[in-house]
Amino acid sequence: MGMVGVLDNGSKRNFFGLCSVSPSKDVDEFELVFKVSRKTFNYICSLVSEPMMAKATNFAFLDGKSMSLNDQVALALRRLSSGDSLIGVANFFGTNHGTVSKVTWRFVEAIEERGLHHLQWPSTEAEITQIKSKFENIRGLPNCCGVIDTTHIMMLLSATDRTADAWLDRHDNHSMILQVIVDPEMRFRDIVAGYPGKMDDASVLQKSSFFDLSKKGERLNGNKLKLSEGTEIQEYIVGDSGFPLLPWLITPYQGRELPETKTEFNKRHFATRLVAQRALARLKDMWRMIHGVVWRPNKDRLPRVILACCILHNIVIDMEDGVLDELTLTSQHDSGYRSEVCDMADNKASVSRDNLARYLSGRLPG
Template identity: 85%
Template sequence: MGPIRGSKKKRKIDIENGLDSGSPEEGSNDWWNEFSKRILGLPSPSKGLDQFESVFKVSRKTFNYICSLASEPMMAKTTNFMFLNGKSMSLNDQVALALRRLSSGDSLIGVANFFGTNHSTVSQVTWRFVEAIEERGLHHLQWPSTEDEIAQIKSKFENIRGLPNCCGAIDTTHIMMLLSASDRTIDVWLDRKDNHSMILQVIVDPDMRFRDIVTGYPGKMDDASVLQKSNFFDLSEKGDRLNGKKLKLPGGTEMQEYIVGDSGFPLLPWLITPYQGRDLPETKTEFNKRHFATKLVAQRALARLKDVWRMISGVMWRPDKTRLPRVILVCCILHNIMIDMEDDAIDELTLTNQHDSGYRPEFCDMADKNASLSRDKLALYLSGRLPV
């Protein structure tokens, strides 16, 4: 399977009207009360309710919405998944199992023991869930489609450290894999740190929501190469993206919409990178500080992604590399759903910038001459030194 990219397709769905998980029984507290006693051995529903977010990493409201999202495609198939005691799994049971698998980072056997089922059931249910969220949840991961939405994003980015007309922050991270020595493609996935990994590129808005992703490529590829293979790159180069209102600077200079990225990316008219080198003049040093503070949202988004959806944060044992890109995509969708639902569980997470331990920053020497001039004028503008 080829690389996964963030979808542009938008489905019309009312989140607030979609909180019921399907049936009255499953939409009530009865399921969780029974589950907490049977699986967790908790003595009372009140104590069990306090444990919900720690078990599934999402609030009850978000869980119910995810159930409503996955219900039709998951229940359309006739497979009857069972617990070891012979009881059939409800929709909530299956969603709970999949969320536990994706969020805990536990092995198939570990999740199976937790739920009282077998590891093959965990594998099958998780994959069915991935297919369902991929089918029904892509509208949670898309590029802004209206001028008002873009304007809000620009305003929030500018409020961080003053960068105007910024529409996103780009970054990459590595998904680690432990592959079999007999795997014929093992050398393909060996990266510059002698790890086997798959790369994930994301473009993030100021609320740490993923707006575009690319994954599926070997971790040995550098950031610039992954970017250039992306649909986002093609659209931006053709002028079909980041083509909104230009910022008019003093002296008649215009600054088009852009995203920010670190020194591993090329400097382009629509992708602004920091100045490189030491002993930079004050205007460039100040620009780099503003740039770093703005780009930080992408690092934090990736750190949160890996902190919550721990299946992709550790070293994955012999993953199916044709399915892994879709698992990563669904983790990104779930990350966005938590933001869209204003999930209270987010408030309990510790903000960190670390998501790719051991990987040093890359440096790309590719720089568009016009982009370099625009960056200089933007730096002067921000310092108040651009001639009128």
Template identity: 60%
Template structure:
């Protein structure tokens, strides 16, 4: 399967329509009784926490967000053959969504999840895959590049508030999705990275709210960050001027600065991608500039860390994935990550400030690319920020 890329569609949830539709639903599937019955199966009878807290800790989201996800996938998931529990009782829409979310969120085996739900492991697999298909089809508009002046201006303003970088509209980073492949797999060697892990690369461009603006998934872990970027549709769009090519701004030193994104030293310096100065005999202003870049770039690392902390299936510890389906699992998890943010879900901010490193053990492969226009842009920014500091 070809690498999965973010699709440029409308992302924003229409709050009024969504709230009205959810308020009008009074079915058994949205009731408290449904959750009470299910929670006893999968959690037992904890004596301390209440039902709302158990719901949040189980699904890593509020019930409002859960209901919105159900509304997204309902038509797709309920249109085909229905699924049953092991006792023959039909699974409701909420049962199926809960099963899939726990599979994606826990990373536990099909058998252990099936045992806790009272469902056959093959049912867990089929329900999860149908959910991934549904989220991919109905939720892709939650990953998009900003399409309005207001959206991009908001992103730039928030980036500038971090460390003063003007006209920045994204931060890029990559992480390895490790897999457990058997030696009998004829393609296993292709996916063996320099840490001797079988892995797939996820490349992501992130906004200051840790939302994914664009992703690329599917390339083998043998590739470095620069190679994945060069192979991406995002790179092609930027090179053609169809992305990261909006309004220039005038700085106080009477120079203009174009739009750009930022990356660490693993990425190439390009006319629209600013990276730190190479670590060699740097001036004080260059060292300060590097610090600003890295502290601003931290949002990309935080987003990937949170993705892996919440959607543990793609941490790759406990399963042998179909390599052709894995990019779609990754995309589904990225969409879910954004949905929680787009729904302004306080649970996301309250419980998921992760200290997890998104790529433990993987060092930064320093790119040696040095584009002239990229150097000019970096110097302009460095001089501007240095002058601003001394004003």
């Protein structure tokens, strides 16, 4: 996974009763507060237990009672999922904002240490074959292994921050870019977080380890698919027009009044790309700390907070969590931003895209 800097891949405490075994009537309230089911919560606790409890620090509530592991995980999940301020979360649980900050950071470190197996590129042929099959079932794109997209994480920086201007994007917002590659079940398979929001999609891609691995033929190097006699297509991912057209990254055709073959290809391409847009929209909706504007973030730590949210997003999918059934599917994740058009196009990739478009329209010779 790519990384930049750190990354390239009592009265107010009544909700804590929800963390222990309690009647089923509390389930809806539990999921409302923590954004995950009790089953998923218990799994996350078991995942982070050792690294979170290894350090001697004793976190406590204002009444002096020590925080259990479940208490700490609940507090961190509430901080990440609610989007509330440190003080808001502290008041909610009956502690102070410094404790909220420290517990959340310890949780982020623990998720990063123990949860990365939930966010990785497919490692077996069987897994990649299943992914290709599910993508083809969406709108017919064969041999497709993923969808790439980016989103902006907004930041409110201090007026005294000397580096603030470096984070101004083309819409005059301070932001950080998150690039993701998504599978057909909206699971993140590769992420890059940490670059300034003013960078375009092509530049972020070219700085990623995924780009290097793919360029060297060490990724997307599985079985080629025969489209017709003498015509085949390699494994690839799809992305919008902000990305370069490469042998392993297929982008849509540009221009108006395109011939029917190209228009049909673009429709299939767009329908497939929706998977990534919906994944990013769900990420921001569930983990609202990165949904709005992050208040004066530590810019070295923020990429790791983003990573933790991406891992949690995947854990919810991997656990087949029932909370997903309640979510409204939307593709709106980057309001106000439009993709720029990248003019970079590899000649071999142009031929491959044309062959794929003709194959999908039934116009390739057998």
